[in-house]
Amino acid sequence: MLDPKLLRESPDLVRAAIQKKHLEVDIDAVLSVDAAWRSRLHDVETLRSRQKAANNEMVALKKGSPEFIAKVGEMKAVSAEVKQREAELAEIETAWRQAMLSLPNLPHSSVPEGRTPEQNAVFSSHGNIDALSPVAKAHWEIPGFDHLFDFGRGAKVTGAGFPFYVGDGARLVRALLNFFLEEAAAAGYLEVSPPILVNAASATATGQLPDKEGQMYETAVDHLYAVPTAEVPLTNFFRDEILAEESLPVHRCAYTPCFRREAGSYGKDVRGLNRLHQFDKVELLKWVHPSQSYVELDLLRDDAERLLRKLELPYRVLLMCGGDLGFAQAKKYDLEVWAAGQKRWLEVSSCSNFEAFQARRAQIRYRSRETGKPELVHTLNGSGLAVPRVLAAILENNLQPDGSVRIPTALVRFFGRDHLRFPA
RNA sequence: GGAGAGGUGGCAGAGUGGUCGAAUGCGCACGCUUGGAAAGCGUGUGUAGGGCAACCUACCGAGGGUUCGAAUCCCUCCCUCUCCGCCA
Numbered sequence: 001m002l003d004p005k006l007l008r009e010s011p012d013l014v015r016a017a018i019q020k021k022h023l024e025v026d027i028d029a030v031l032s033v034d035a036a037w038r039s040r041l042h043d044v045e046t047l048r049s050r051q052k053a054a055n056n057e058m059v060a061l062k063k064g065s066p067e068f069i070a071k072v073g074e075m076k077a078v079s080a081e082v083k084q085r086e087a088e089l090a091e092i093e094t095a096w097r098q099a100m101l102s103l104p105n106l107p108h109s110s111v112p113e114g115r116t117p118e119q120n121a122v123f124s125s126h127g128n129i130d131a132l133s134p135v136a137k138a139h140w141e142i143p144g145f146d147h148l149f150d151f152g153r154g155a156k157v158t159g160a161g162f163p164f165y166v167g168d169g170a171r172l173v174r175a176l177l178n179f180f181l182e183e184a185a186a187a188g189y190l191e192v193s194p195p196i197l198v199n200a201a202s203a204t205a206t207g208q209l210p211d212k213e214g215q216m217y218e219t220a221v222d223h224l225y226a227v228p229t230a231e232v233p234l235t236n237f238f239r240d241e242i243l244a245e246e247s248l249p250v251h252r253c254a255y256t257p258c259f260r261r262e263a264g265s266y267g268k269d270v271r272g273l274n275r276l277h278q279f280d281k282v283e284l285l286k287w288v289h290p291s292q293s294y295v296e297l298d299l300l301r302d303d304a305e306r307l308l309r310k311l312e313l314p315y316r317v318l319l320m321c322g323g324d325l326g327f328a329q330a331k332k333y334d335l336e337v338w339a340a341g342q343k344r345w346l347e348v349s350s351c352s353n354f355e356a357f358q359a360r361r362a363q364i365r366y367r368s369r370e371t372g373k374p375e376l377v378h379t380l381n382g383s384g385l386a387v388p389r390v391l392a393a394i395l396e397n398n399l400q401p402d403g404s405v406r407i408p409t410a411l412v413r414f415f416g417r418d419h420l421r422f423p424a
Numbered sequence: 425g426g427a428g429a430g431g432u433g434g435c436a437g438a439g440u441g442g443u444c445g446a447a448u449g450c451g452c453a454c455g456c457u458u459g460g461a462a463a464g465c466g467u468g469u470g471u472a473g474g475g476c477a478a479c480c481u482a483c484c485g486a487g488g489g490u491u492c493g494a495a496u497c498c499c500u501c502c503c504u505c506u507c508c509g510c511c512a
Contacts, residue, residue: 041474045481052481055493059443068492075492242471374471 001360002103008034017106020322022115030099037096040089047082051075101210105357107322108294108331114321120334121321126305127314129338132397136340139395140272143403144422148172149273161262161270161277168420172394173280175414176387177255180282180307182414184384187303189253189284194233196256197224202236205362207328217259226259230283231381238287239362242374248366249288249296253384255280273388274346280387286380287364293353293378294331300382301333301351307385308348310410313393314338316345330355333382337389341396346389351382395420 007014007030015027054075061068112121139145146152148169154162165173185191203209203225208216217226227233234254243250258281269275284303288296301317308315320332332352336345356376359365365374398406405420412418 038474041481045474048481051493056443058492063442072492077492079492 001100001357002106003356003360004034004100007031007103014103014106018104020107020111020113021104021325022323023104023327025103030103033092033096033099037089037092040085040092044082044085044089047078047085050078051082054078098210101204101361104327105330105354107325107329108353108355111325111331112319112321115323116321117324119321120324121319123317123319123333125314125316126309127312127338129314129340132314132338132340133399135401136396136399138272138341139339139392141341142395142399142405142422144424145272145395147423151272159277161275163273163276167423172391172415172420173387175411175416176390177280177282178414179411180384180387181253181255183307183310184253184282184284184303187251187306189251189303192234192237192252192254194227194230194237194254194256196227196233196259198227198232198236199224202232202239205239206232206235206358207326207361208232215261217261227256228260229258229281229383230254230256231285234283234285235358235364235379235381236362238364241364243287243364243366243377245289245366245369248377249286249292252285253282254285255282257281258386273392274342276388282384284382284384287359287377288380289366290356290375290378293355293380296378297331297333297351297353297380300380301335304335304349304351304382304384308335308337308390311390311394311408312410313390313397313408315348326352328352328354328357330357335383335385337393339389339393339396341399342392346393348385348389348393349383352380354379354381 002014007027011027011031018025018027054071058068058071061071112119114120148166150164150166151160154160154164157164181191197219200209200223203213203216208225208228213225216228218224219226225232233256234252237252238250257278259278261277262275284300286296286300305315305317315335315337318334318336320329320334325332329352332350334347335349335351337348338344339346355378358379359376364377364379366377367373368375394408394411395405398408400406400419403422405422407415407418407420409418
């Protein structure tokens with residue numbers, strides 16, 4: 001949510017910023033709802049003030065006296081009007097809230113212009129993609145793949161996009177998760193294991209609701225949502241709280257399975273481990289002082305990049321252009337790893353600064369030493385990292401002529417062996 | 425899931441229809457006192473919205489209702505605690 005005051009005082013600034021995201025938003029409509037809401041609020045407050053004054057007068061009167069009875073009669077009319085006006089106000093308030101929730105976050109000034117993914121800026125590149133395995137194959141074409149990553153039985157048991165990981169497949173997933181979590185802890189992130197079902201208030205605070213409920217799995221009876229990312233429960237940890245300024249920045253990490261309905265994708269994009277309905281991910285999260293959020297964003301990105309460097313995977317960093325930024329982000333970097341078999345980049349991390357957008361929805365604040373008043377924190381998060389695509393890149397890039405896969409050195413102590421062999 | 429108790433400001437805890445945004449205590453901040461400190465005394469100390477100044481309004485778990493008037497009465501829901509049941 002945006003600051004309503006900013007919208008009122010600088011609507012043109014908001015208009016221009018949203019234009020950079022190439023989203024269609026009717027600012028004038030929002031402004032007119034805002035004006036209507038304020039006007040109705042004034043009406044109701046004036047009436048309530050009269051009620052209060054009358055109440056104070058009646059206290060001094062003798063109950064049942066003619067003056068008292070006259071006053072009751074007089075205030076009955078006011079009471080009826082208050083009721084009606086309050087109902088109107090409630091209606092406008094709902095519309096006002098909806099209108100405010102429909103406004104996206106404003107992009108930071110350093111975000112490049114652009115409308116499509118092709119216009120994202122390549123921020124940096126690391127590693128040599130030409131020096132990779134000459135025998136590289138798309139991971140799903142590696143002989144024996146189906147034994148360690150059983151999509152057929154997953155489809156039987158649940159549906160497409162819910163694979164079983166079997167034997168060394170499962171072990172490799174676990175090794176990666178442990179590696180990610182150990183690295184995050186070493187970088188100063190406190191590990192948290194959150195609930196993986198969340199309520200509507202939590203999903204609203206992080207920006208999944210309203211409008212994106214179609215991308216989440218929802219439970220039928222209790223109307224809870226399966227988390228699309230640990231960002232949701234983790235960000236909401238401090239919902240409606242005021243933190244001590246000294247406690248900032250707060251750095252935390254969490255592993256959860258992530259659930260995404262992802263309607264509308266098909267073809268090569270969704271083959272193998274490229275895109276799943278359920279996958280494992282470690283998420284890094286920060287709550288920071290507003291003055292530090294862009295410094296913290298660079299550090300966050302570096303924490304994610306370090307994982308790829310240690311896994312010896314070639315990767316590049318994209319700085320997302322305005323049109324490819326998400327609804328809630330002010331600035332975002334994507335980390336893409338090279339998959340030598342598919343000869344394509346796979347997104348494995350997304351590091352974003354949300355500034356106060358989520359914090360305002362979630363009411364996460366800190367008490368300013370300077371003013372003594374509560375101020376909104378800035379929230380940031382980044383994947384560190386998503387397992388299946390990292391796994392895919394390792395399988396493809398490290399495939400050996402004998403059909404085995406070399407395990408990256410950093411991962412060996414978690415996997416237990418230096419090579420993965422597929423069953424015949 | 426069943427029975428009971430309860431949810432009030434940073435914490436504890438009063439308040440059962442009207443002058444209650446809410447006593448009191450603790451905590452915290454500032455001041456007085458002191459060589460310094462403690463004690464003592466005094467003052468202050470929630471959040472949000474509107475005007476953006478005085479001021480006004482809202483908030484006593486959430487939502488609805490009764491009433492001229494609700495922290496207080498009624499209904500629904502949520503949560504916590506105790507006991508029982510079930511269970512990894």
